[in-house]
Amino acid sequence: MKHSLHTIILEIHNKEDKISAQSERLIDEAYQMTLYLQDLLFSVKEHVIKTGFKNDEEEIQFFRTIKPQILGKLIYYNKVYRIETTCPVSNGKMYYSYFSNQLASLKREYIEHICNSDFYRYYRSGRTDRDHTYFKRGNINYHDGLNSIVFEIDPEFSTFYDYKTARIIANELLYSYLITKINPDEHPDAILQKPESSKDIFWTDSKNALIELIYSLYASGAISHGKIGVRKISLMFQILFGITLGDLHHAFHRMKTRSGSRTAFLDQLKTSLEEYMDKDL
Template sequence: MKKIARIIDDFDKKIIDIKNSNLNKFSKLKENIKISKNCLMQLRLELRKSDFNSKREEITFFKYQKPHVQGRLNFYIKLNSFLLEYPIIDSNKQRKFINKELKKLDAEKGKNLDFIKYCRLNENKLDYFYFLRGNNQLDLFINSNYHLEDPEFSTSHDHLVSQIITQDLLTKFYAKQLKIITINQKNVIVEEVKPTILRDLSWTASKTDLVELIYALNSSGAIRNGQAEIKKLSNICKELFDIDLGNIYKTFNEIKLREKDSTKFLDHLKFSLTKKITSDL
């Protein structure tokens, strides 16, 4: 039905900002719970006004369209509960809490592995049993809550498809949160290791000049008798001067290809130091 497609398209447009916004904000979740509920209500009212033109159209609605909205509504509601209980501080507690939630998801998935496989593989041989209203022969294999649903707006398995969508969205969100925790922990470690005296230093010459200096120090044996790893020296300079040297080996090859002034930065250093010594005499 074209009207149903338009309703869902409008729903997607209203929540598209969610993909780029901070889902940790309760106000944003509340807004999207409201949008999702309103969309489901519109779909319900539309079905009361006019029925499907074919069984295939009905299957499409209960297999794909309604779960698309219902799954996201369930996701927003579960995410709201998650954030209410989520530890505000202590990254170890946060990681432990998320891993606990992931185990719950795995346990839920374990109850419907065959059906999940059916959906993942885009099978359709049982669609007429799963996604047409009034098929009660599968009652023994479905959640008992199905009997509490509106028979005109539900089938035996559309809620399970919604559940799969919810689980996928939660899994993706939890993975993102774990990544954020890892990044934050690394930043804390760097902050602790880096003394205050080394902060606010910046390299104001070119990156190529710094690469030239690194290789000069290493080849002269000034650092660890010339046995220090170039990559390690590059990383130290990155932390010390807050500068990313990129592919240091490529830059050094470009230095070697200079037709003249192959050590122009070192020559500049020598000239500047000599001038300083002379002026202080």
């Protein structure tokens, strides 16, 4: 099969970068990515139905890893578009309340429909012993009392559990997105809390410098082989340093259009490291 997990992730990341460079608002980016991912999913579906799979292993890999990456991102961007287009204000208490309610709704869905399921524990543990049951077509067990979405899927292009995997991926992305929308500096009960072991670790440069570092790590694929998004990387740094970065998308757009070097912080890092190396000479 011509599609691999690496090429699919790379293709989606490249498209995200291109659309991000052309879009000034997250709403526009989410809308364009929804259209792109919908077309990508359709073209992959055509290929699968026309060509099929060489063996069981190829089929399992597709429904366990490849399709969920596309569908998960599609669910995510579609939800972001819906959230952004119904947000009543651009800041203030109502803004915080709106995104807090969205986060609470996501948590309820996670608790009620995802985290307590046998499949979720199976997927999270990295097990593969039941992959032939979960990720091969034609094995849906209706005795399990499955969600009614199972009756709407195309049995030629779904095992049902590929959809559940995609929802897990989408929910993780949505969680990171909603966290960055909430400002913990203004609301002490917000979720971003520094671990006790890192209370003495602080980011002492500008927020823009940290955003520049985050995007460079994302663009290079240096973290988890490029398999996690920029917002999840951002969340890691925000928790580590106890800092709120706000709207990454707008900050990055300003970075791309600023005068002088667009990578000022990375340039300074290189200079500082070279000067430190020279001290030992």
